[in-house]
Amino acid sequence: xxxxxxxxxxxxxxxxxxxxxxxxxxxxxxxxxxxxxxxxxxxxxxxxxxxxxxxxxxxxxxxxxxxxxxxxxxxxxxxxxxxxxxxxxxxxxxxxxxxxxxxxxxxxxxxxxxxxxxxxxxxxxxxxxxxxxxxxxxxxxxxxxxxxxxxxxxxxxxxxxxxxxxxxxxxxxxxxxxxxxxxxxxxxxxxxxxxxxxxxxxx
Numbered sequence: 001x002x003x004x005x006x007x008x009x010x011x012x013x014x015x016x017x018x019x020x021x022x023x024x025x026x027x028x029x030x031x032x033x034x035x036x037x038x039x040x041x042x043x044x045x046x047x048x049x050x051x052x053x054x055x056x057x058x059x060x061x062x063x064x065x066x067x068x069x070x071x072x073x074x075x076x077x078x079x080x081x082x083x084x085x086x087x088x089x090x091x092x093x094x095x096x097x098x099x100x101x102x103x104x105x106x107x108x109x110x111x112x113x114x115x116x117x118x119x120x121x122x123x124x125x126x127x128x129x130x131x132x133x134x135x136x137x138x139x140x141x142x143x144x145x146x147x148x149x150x151x152x153x154x155x156x157x158x159x160x161x162x163x164x165x166x167x168x169x170x171x172x173x174x175x176x177x178x179x180x181x182x183x184x185x186x187x188x189x190x191x192x193x194x195x196x197x198x199x200x201x202x203x
Contacts, residue, residue, distance in 0.1 A: 027047060037056065037188065040192070045192045047059045048189070054086065057098065063081055065080060066191070074101050075104040078098070079098050082094060083096040083134055096133065097132070097133045098132050102150075113169060114155045119152045119155075120151045123150060124144045124145060124148050140179065141177045141179060142181065145176040154169075154170045168195075169194075172190050
């Protein structure tokens with residue numbers, strides 16, 4: 001009897017872990033207009049993408065796509081992937097991250113992120129910080145220009161077996177900035193990511 005109970009517990013744990021593993025994967029559904037970019041979705045596919053000048057900023061299966069940090073009343077939302085840099089007829093995949101920090105109150109855990117539903121963040125205001133890293137080197141941004149917006153179109157709590165599993169954040173982003181005196185833009189951005197305790201940090 002004890003053996004049967006033990007096997008049942010092990011089976012339940014295995015099924016639970018398998019569910020989380022599947023849900024943590026990236027699912028890339030190509031956009032109909034540009035197949036290099038992922039389509040906009042709201043299913044927690046752990047995917048994102050954007051045009052960066054004439055190249056792309058994209059999700060990678062080898063990198064955790066999103067991390068969220070809450071500290072000192074500010075929330076940092078970071079997308080981590082690759083910059084597909086065109087050169088001599090090929091694309092070089094360079095690690096890249098965009099991180100946006102903005103004031104937000106009452107975030108104790110990932111379930112509190114549902115308050116981001118239908119929230120637009122103006123990236124050009126003084127209390128918002130934008131950082132871009134390529135190959136772990138920060139790109140100097142002289143100024144973030146008007147029209148730069150991070151839009152959380154939908155924030156929804158996903159329950160499995162009546163227990164919270166993750167908050168799905170889906171939305172769009174556009175960034176116009178001055179770098180070394182010259183304008184650059186990241187446009188047509190979209191994201192659909194699941195945030196759980198593995199990628200949410202607060203201290």
